Amino acid sequence: ETSVIRAPTIWSLANWGENLLSVPRKGDLYEWPAGSTDPALRVSIANGYDQDAPRQITAMFVTPERFIVLLGTTEYGTDIYDPLLVRWNDQEIIDQWNPSALTLSGQMKLAVGSRIVGGTVSRMQNLIWTDVALYSMRYLGDTEFVFGFDLLGTNCGLAGPKAFAERDGIALWMTPVGEFYIYDGTAPRQLPCTVSRRVFDPLVQSMLGAIWCGANSQFNEIWWWYPDNALAPELNKYVCFNLSENCWSIGTMARTAWIDKTNVNRPLAVSPDGWVYVQETGVDADGAPFPAFIKAAPFDVGDGDQIASLHRIVPDMRAEGTVYVTVEMRRWPQDRIEVTKTREFTAATRKIDL
Numbered sequence: 443e444t445s446v447i448r449a450p451t452i453w454s455l456a457n458w459g460e461n462l463l464s465v466p467r468k469g470d471l472y473e474w475p476a477g478s479t480d481p482a483l484r485v486s487i488a489n490g491y492d493q494d495a496p497r498q499i500t501a502m503f504v505t506p507e508r509f510i511v512l513l514g515t516t517e518y519g520t521d522i523y524d525p526l527l528v529r530w531n532d533q534e535i536i537d538q539w540n541p542s543a544l545t546l547s548g549q550m551k552l553a554v555g556s557r558i559v560g561g562t563v564s565r566m567q568n569l570i571w572t573d574v575a576l577y578s579m580r581y582l583g584d585t586e587f588v589f590g591f592d593l594l595g596t597n598c599g600l601a602g603p604k605a606f607a608e609r610d611g612i613a614l615w616m617t618p619v620g621e622f623y624i625y626d627g628t629a630p631r632q633l634p635c636t637v638s639r640r641v642f643d644p645l646v647q648s649m650l651g652a653i654w655c656g657a658n659s660q661f662n663e664i665w666w667w668y669p670d671n672a673l674a675p676e677l678n679k680y681v682c683f684n685l686s687e688n689c690w691s692i693g694t695m696a697r698t699a700w701i702d703k704t705n706v707n708r709p710l711a712v713s714p715d716g717w718v719y720v721q722e723t724g725v726d727a728d729g730a731p732f733p734a735f736i737k738a739a740p741f742d743v744g745d746g747d748q749i750a751s752l753h754r755i756v757p758d759m760r761a762e763g764t765v766y767v768t769v770e771m772r773r774w775p776q777d778r779i780e781v782t783k784t785r786e787f788t789a790a791t792r793k794i795d796l
Contacts, residue, residue: 485537505563552575
């Protein structure tokens with residue numbers, strides 16, 4: 443028997459004024475007018491030559507200069523799909539894609555990689571990832587050379603179309619080879635991850651294209667959702683990086699899409715069962731407070747030639763209600779974990795004797 447791995451249908455969405463543009467992965471470009479009750483329509487071509495229309499588009503975004511940028515699509519004048527081709531329309535003219543001396547439409551084939559994976563608008567430039575590299579796409583404002591393309595780094599490709607997040611000119615993303623990268627305007631560099639084994643060892647490789655990354659600007663965090671079960675490949679696990687504290691956290695929470703805080707002043711996320719959640723409210727769907735906890739990683743004293751004796755814990759935090767503290771220990775390196783009696787403290791607690 444032969445099995446075929448198909449990439450998930452990830453949609454690219456962008457505003458075109460008050461209208462919505464959309465591209466289903468390997469589909470066409472559609473426009474949905476604001477307030478319309480009709481389905482979105484495929485964008486037509488002004489001169490009527492249908493073969494000039496971009497098809498089989500991998501991803502899409504709209505630049506501040508009002509160019510629609512299509513990533514991985516068909517070449518101009520043919521129906522040949524090129525996974526490394528970048529095309530853009532005439533400025534502010536949604537249905538003009540034919541390069542000529544009279545238009546600013548154009549196309550450029552990237553050189554490094556086998557396919558374009560995704561792209562986005564960033565500060566003073568646009569970023570485009572292939573499976574192995576990161577490119578910069580800058581608006582030049584020239585009638586002959588509309589955009590300039592620069593190779594920013596190699597061996598730093600993108601795992602999936604939504605496996606990146608961009609905030610204030612800084613981009614973070616997951617690569618297909620089990621690494622996290624960051625770009626802040628200098629050069630792409632690997633982001634050390636203290637929980638990489640917990641993330642990448644169980645990661646379902648055939649579902650890299652479904653990984654979703656989102657920013658939580660309220661706490662200066664970047665979140666990735668990924669699947670860890672090949673038999674039930676939903677995005678049920680997350681890994682989170684806090685840029686302010688330079689620390690990682692992991693956990694279980696099923697989300698398939700996320701956007702940063704909006705007009706409701708909270709991030710919005712979607713679960714696999716179709717529910718839309720307002721995040722960061724401090725309560726669950728039924729209005730009950732979430733049980734919050736922090737679990738530290740194991741640590742030892744020196745190189746094992748010293749013994750620690752833990753007598754008390756001095757709380758140094760602002761507590762609301764009751765906080766429970768549990769200490770886990772090993773008496774010897776190969777012993778099982780021993781759990782001490784769980785202790786509690788409130789805002790009035792000075793110390794916890796063990």
